Amino acid sequence: MMIAEYPPEFLIGLVILVIGTIATAFPRPKDYLTRLINLEIPGWGLLLVMLSYNEALALFTFGAISVLSTYIYVRVMQKKAGGAGT
Amino acid sequence: MNEFVLVACTILVLIGTTAAMLERDPFNKLISLAVMISGIFPFIIDRGLLDVAIATALIAPLSTIFILMVCRRMPA
Amino acid sequence: MIAIYVCAGIAVYAALRVIFQRNTMRKLPFLNVVSFAVTGMIALLLPHPITIAAAAAYFVGSTLESNAIASTWAGGIKKDE
Numbered sequence A: 001m002m003i004a005e006y007p008p009e010f011l012i013g014l015v016i017l018v019i020g021t022i023a024t025a026f027p028r029p030k031d032y033l034t035r036l037i038n039l040e041i042p043g044w045g046l047l048l049v050m051l052s053y054n055e056a057l058a059l060f061t062f063g064a065i066s067v068l069s070t071y072i073y074v075r076v077m078q079k080k081a082g083g084a085g086t
Numbered sequence B: 001m002n003e004f005v006l007v008a009c010t011i012l013v014l015i016g017t018t019a020a021m022l023e024r025d026p027f028n029k030l031i032s033l034a035v036m037i038s039g040i041f042p043f044i045i046d047r048g049l050l051d052v053a054i055a056t057a058l059i060a061p062l063s064t065i066f067i068l069m070v071c072r073r074m075p076a
Numbered sequence C: 001m002i003a004i005y006v007c008a009g010i011a012v013y014a015a016l017r018v019i020f021q022r023n024t025m026r027k028l029p030f031l032n033v034v035s036f037a038v039t040g041m042i043a044l045l046l047p048h049p050i051t052i053a054a055a056a057a058y059f060v061g062s063t064l065e066s067n068a069i070a071s072t073w074a075g076g077i078k079k080d081e
Helices: A008-025 A032-053 A056-081 B003-022 B026-046 B050-071 C002-019 C024-045 C051-080
Strands: none
Touching (some): A008 A032, A008 B026, B003 B026, B003 C002, B026 B050, B026 C024, B026 C051, C002 C024, C024 C051
16 A cells, blocks of 8 residues: 555655654763664664665665674774773 | 554554653663564565565574673663 | 454554563563564465565564573673672
8 A cells, every 4th residue: 555655664764764863863871872772773764765665685785784884883882992881 | 464454563663663762771772672673574574575574584683682792781 | 364453453562561661571571472473463464485484584583682682681680789
């Protein structure tokens, strides 16, 4: 079914993308960990927007690179903070 | 996908997003994020991209486990 | 067709129980309930033979994620005391 000529996952993905971007830009406890967890939200929103274009290889690549960048951010946080990241 | 399942998945996604934005404890944020990811998966299945759904379902917990490696260092 | 409606209703009810529960340890069983209900929705959504493989993959991944959160939460409290 289509809502106003757009598929529903496109609209839901845009809503999640906007909410997650605002939550990532202004995290409530101003912390690296909160910012990293909030960064997961627009990632899934972007995957939901990309889902409405039927490109399977793009979705594979996006999921793999999202997890890899999360691992790199975790390593950077552990190396920079030296244990307590607050 | 009919309207009832669509509305249920939309409610699941919006509840998870709002709760993940408003929570303050990292574990509560990760639980809300898991609720949001649960709402996203029926949309991937409904487009017919089953291989993408299998790969994403097996890759997505690795992201949470990598974040939990940082959560352990930081007692609340 | 009534089975997927039951699964969707259980998923929304358990998600509301997860959100409005304040204790972290009591949130985790309802997170598992959400995962099981969404697994049922995935399995019943399309009449395609590979759908059951997708449901099994989602079941494995979601249970792994939930148990990783529970294990880290319990171990963190024990090491902190």
